Amino acid sequence: MNQGSVILKIISLxxxxxxxxxxxxxILGGHITPGGGFQxxxxxxxxxxLSILVYGLGNSxxxxxxxxxxxxxxxxxxxxxxxxxxGLFVGGFYLYNFxxxxxxxxxxxxxxxxxxPDVTNAGIIPYLNIFVGLKVFVGLSSIVIAFAGxxxxxxxxxx
Numbered sequence: 001m002n003q004g005s006v007i008l009k010i011i012s013l014x015x016x017x018x019x020x021x022x023x024x025x026x027i028l029g030g031h032i033t034p035g036g037g038f039q040x041x042x043x044x045x046x047x048x049x050l051s052i053l054v055y056g057l058g059n060s061x062x063x064x065x066x067x068x069x070x071x072x073x074x075x076x077x078x079x080x081x082x083x084x085x086x087g088l089f090v091g092g093f094y095l096y097n098f099x100x101x102x103x104x105x106x107x108x109x110x111x112x113x114x115x116x117p118d119v120t121n122a123g124i125i126p127y128l129n130i131f132v133g134l135k136v137f138v139g140l141s142s143i144v145i146a147f148a149g150x151x152x153x154x155x156x157x158x159x
Contacts, residue, residue, distance in 0.1 A: 012054040012158035013061055019047030020062075027133040037129035041136025048141045057148040068141055076134030083124050083131070099123025 023043030030036030051062040086097030090106050097115030098106045100123040112124055 004022045008054045012050050016047040016051045016062060017051065020044050023047065023133070023137070026061065027129050030129040031125040038136050040129070041133035042140060044133070044137040045140035045144075048137075049144045052148055054142055057145065057152055059126065064141060068144075069138055073132050073138045073142075076138065079131035080128060080135070083128060087124070095124075096130070097123040097125065099125075138152025 020043075023040040023046075024038075026033075026035040027037055027040030030040060032108045043054065048062050048064065051060045055061065084095045089099055090096065090098045090110055091101070092105065096106075097112060099112050099122060114127075130140055
């Protein structure tokens with residue numbers, strides 16, 4: 001597999017780390033700024049993808065193992081489903097925002113866990129952004145990892 005040049009290798013890791021940090025900031029601030037889970041997850045994935053494209057699949061400093069990808073994917077999916085079901089059981093609607101409780105149907109004890117005295121209170125939306133960000137990050141990264149793995153197998157078969 002044709003690897004990137006020395007200049008690309010020197011500059012791609014810091015750029016990848018910056019992209020990952022910006023993606024995390026976008027996810028965590030998504031309930032009060034433009035952006036959110038999808039955009040932040042795509043930014044984190046772009047950092048991983050840049051590293052894989054420049055260094056190659058086996059040599060990337062930001063390598064993700066199969067088990068790690070499985071765990072992150074499962075945490076993202078289960079978190080989103082659990083918050084949705086809690087909203088369904090507590091508020092009567094799937095993904096009901098029980099932290100802000102606009103319809104006043106959630107008991108105060110449950111509402112106080114996710115409601116904090118802040119002007120920018122969004123209830124469960126920041127948590128949902130985190131889970132969506134995990135799903136998007138892992139989904140986009142795993143697509144590129146799979147394509148890079150298939151390309152590596154094809155190149156090894158040609159030799």
